[in-house]
Amino acid sequence: MATNLIAANHHVTVFDTNPQAFDHFKEQKQAIVAFVPQKAAANSEFVILMLPNGKIVRDVCQSSIFPLAKKGTFIIDCSTIDVQTSKEMAKLARSKQLDFVDAPVSGGTIGAQKGTLTFMVGSQPNDFKAVEPILVKMGKNIVHVGANGSGLAAKICNNLLAAIRLGLNKDILAKLINSSSGQCWSSQIYNPCPGVVANVPSSNDYNDGFASELMTKDLLLALDAVKQAKASTPLTEKATEIYNQLCSNELHKKDGYRPLYVPLKKVHVDATIRSFAADVTITQVFRNDENVPIEAVYFFPIEEQAAVYEFVAHIKSREIVAQLKEKKEAQNEYNAALQQGHGAYLLNQDEKSQDVFIINVGALPPATECTITIAYVTELDLFQGSIIRFVIPTTIAPRYDSHQGDLKSPASTNSQYIQRSPYTIELHCYIEKISGMNGQFISDVSSSSHTIAVDFTRQDAYMVKFSQENIHLDRDILIDIQLAKKHDNTILVSEPGAVMVTFTPTEEVFQQVRENDQANEFIFVVDCSGSMESDNKIGLTRKAVLLFLKSLPVNSYFNIIRFGSTFEAIFPEITRINNKANVQRAENVISYMQADLGGTELVSIVLLSLQVLLVRLLVNSATMAEEPST
Incomplete structure (x- = not known):
């Protein structure tokens, strides 16, 4: 604070009981260093205090400042002390023709250094006008709260709200808190004081408040x-x-305090895992416990790489299977059904987040259950080089607010994870066994989040269930599939034409690479389909491929294949030697590489790559849709 005053060309005298506190000023010769407080107070126009407590403020004022300060001196007390002591010091100062202002601060050490502190000033109006030009040199927000003692009352209320009974103006205090360390959701968005913020529960007689x-x-x-x-x-x-x-x-x-009902009664998860892919079906049972029909809406977050392929709603004896329609047409049909009082069900992808689907359960009659089934496929991640992790997030279980008329999951801004849920979850997870020349692909199945039971006796798959019944979805479910130390790379083919290749390099592979660089061949398969144009994916890919190219081992062989609906290679041979001329040619092609090869069709390029035993790197950021193939 003193440094900022010096920077504003004020003549400053400093004093502190700790001599090390003003070593900087002595070395830089920026200020006069006083070794007793009396010297700092004498002949000064403004005396600024920053002291630990009210007793020390009283002692310093009565023994060192008031007796020596010239008439008209302003004492600006920035200490955080009790209101009564401050008022007494202000009264005593006036009796000696001095002016006393309480101006506690908020903003911490960083705010003091940057000159962005908030000063909460309690003083007479004319005194505030006199000290404000000094305070603005040290702070960003200078607020005149009221008469002497009001600044301290406001500072205290910044930590513990009790403002109105201390005589503070609610609007000034709200402004003050929201520019100080007390700023939070409750002060700025849902202020608890009526009339400070419009259209919130406190300004609406606390209707629509949290139950x-x-x-x-x-x-x-x-x-x-x-x-x-x-x-x-x-x-x-x-x-x-x-x-x-x-x-x-x-x-x-009274209205606004009634409980929030949660119509979700139970959740059932069926999952089939094959290598790095999972097929997941989530079944949710809802019940309308209100005495009127409700429109239940909630957000359903899924993983970015997941693709929803089925949505079915069961209500009473009816089964409604989703149809794919243009968004606007589907919304119009849904709205028309609601207006007629019919049940309607709508699954949308959130425009703001491509990872969130919105389900409108529609008009659910009183005392009626509705079962929603969602099926999707997703790619699983590899952790620590040998663990395939399957995650079932808590977000599949939303909350319903009967007063607001919608369900909310953690994808919405106001939601929080819950410690306990009124519904339970059942899990059946089938992990298909894959065998090769080196034996089983999987060595173990475990969970770090829940106690599970794994049936290892089945010939075709490991079956995973919870060890206990009535499990509550209060945290993510994690299932870890430990890969065997030695396992074969796999190729899985599913009619009518889906192919999945799993290649996991082992330590032996890398050791072989290190020992025989000349035998190494690298083919970079780069997605140049139109989808790579968005979000500068193709630009980032160019940088990545250039980096990989510069990292190739000496005397290795390489090629770069661009693919989309067709594919093309830089070199006509399968690979060429890694030398200066070939690298230069490749760099020239990469520098001008564009997303200009149409759709993303991997089948032909996968079949080509399988014809050669190589170290392969696939660079792909797009999502492929299913396509027929022979």
């Missing part, structure tokens, strides 16, 4: 989790006690 029963439930769940962790949370215990008292009061049961 007291739900808050109590969440607190109890938190306490239960803490108890199991053998930890202590006295503040949470006290908050739970207060909410229990609130729930016993009839007043909280």
